[in-house]
Amino acid sequence: MHAQNEPIELFYWPTPNGWKISIMLEELGVPYEVRYVNIGAGDQFKPDFLAIAPNNRMPAIIDPEGPGGPISVFESGAILQYLGRKFGQFYPSDERARVAVEEWLFWQVGGLGPMAGQAHHFRNYAPEKIAYGIDRYTNEVNRLYGVMNKRLQENRYLGGADYSIADMASLGWVKPYKDQGQDLEEFPNLKRWFEELMARPAVARGLEVGKAEREKLNLAANKDAQAMLFGQRARS
Ligand SMILES: N[C@@H](CCC(=O)N[C@@H](CS)C(=O)NCC(=O)O)C(=O)O
Numbered sequence: 196m197h198a199q200n201e202p203i204e205l206f207y208w209p210t211p212n213g214w215k216i217s218i219m220l221e222e223l224g225v226p227y228e229v230r231y232v233n234i235g236a237g238d239q240f241k242p243d244f245l246a247i248a249p250n251n252r253m254p255a256i257i258d259p260e261g262p263g264g265p266i267s268v269f270e271s272g273a274i275l276q277y278l279g280r281k282f283g284q285f286y287p288s289d290e291r292a293r294v295a296v297e298e299w300l301f302w303q304v305g306g307l308g309p310m311a312g313q314a315h316h317f318r319n320y321a322p323e324k325i326a327y328g329i330d331r332y333t334n335e336v337n338r339l340y341g342v343m344n345k346r347l348q349e350n351r352y353l354g355g356a357d358y359s360i361a362d363m364a365s366l367g368w369v370k371p372y373k374d375q376g377q378d379l380e381e382f383p384n385l386k387r388w389f390e391e392l393m394a395r396p397a398v399a400r401g402l403e404v405g406k407a408e409r410e411k412l413n414l415a416a417n418k419d420a421q422a423m424l425f426g427q428r429a430r431s
Pocket of ligand 1: 213239252
């Protein structure tokens with residue numbers, strides 16, 4: 196595996212999108228340093244962060260040992276691919292296997308993540324309980340869980356036979372399944388996958404990163420953080 200001498204900087208907050216990268220870095224066992232981006236306090240709008248992550252969303256990384264010099268990467272999927280390519284792990288180089296991993300990686304980034312995020316919002320954070328929004332996103336997450344469950348009936352992992360960045364991407368979004376109104380008993384293959392992954396020591400370490408910070412923020416009760424995160428419009 197490629198050696199990493201200087202630590203990778205991880206711009207991070209402990210949420211499902213942040214966990215993808217803390218898990219990957221723990222799985223790789225490469226040195227990294229966490230730079231907390233407290234999204235409830237507005238750190239995502241600081242100019243230094245926007246310079247590497249123009250979408251004002253974490254995670255992002257800076258690899259001081261990038262190709263030809265330091266490189267920054269934003270968007271969790273792009274970060275997972277970058278790290279997988281660089282270290283030659285959890286992202287197969289065989290084209291067929293790679294395509295399967297990419298299918299499920301993009302499925303998570305474009306589907307499971309946004310839909311589960313909306314389910315969290317309408318179920319747990321919206322100031323009014325809007326039945327239409329709750330039902331729409333709870334049902335869509337249920338459909339997506341069904342898609343994963345079917346895939347995992349014939350494949351041990353989402354990408355196929357091997358554990359990959361596609362699994363790391365989805366795990367953090369299944370972890371809060373109760374907040375999405377889901378019951379894993381309905382999805383036995385997904386439950387088997389979830390329990391296997393949660394038992395991996397590197398996954399446990401990745402999920403621990405910044406846990407205390409997350410508990411301090413308590414978004415459901417923190418009106419200032421909600422004002423920072425909800426109702427954003429274009430900024431000049
Ligand atoms: N598509 C992005 C989504 C990242 C994202 O939504 N991050 C959230 C936390 S889970 C965030 O930074 N929110 C800050 C904000 O809403 O201002 C990715 O996969 O990296």
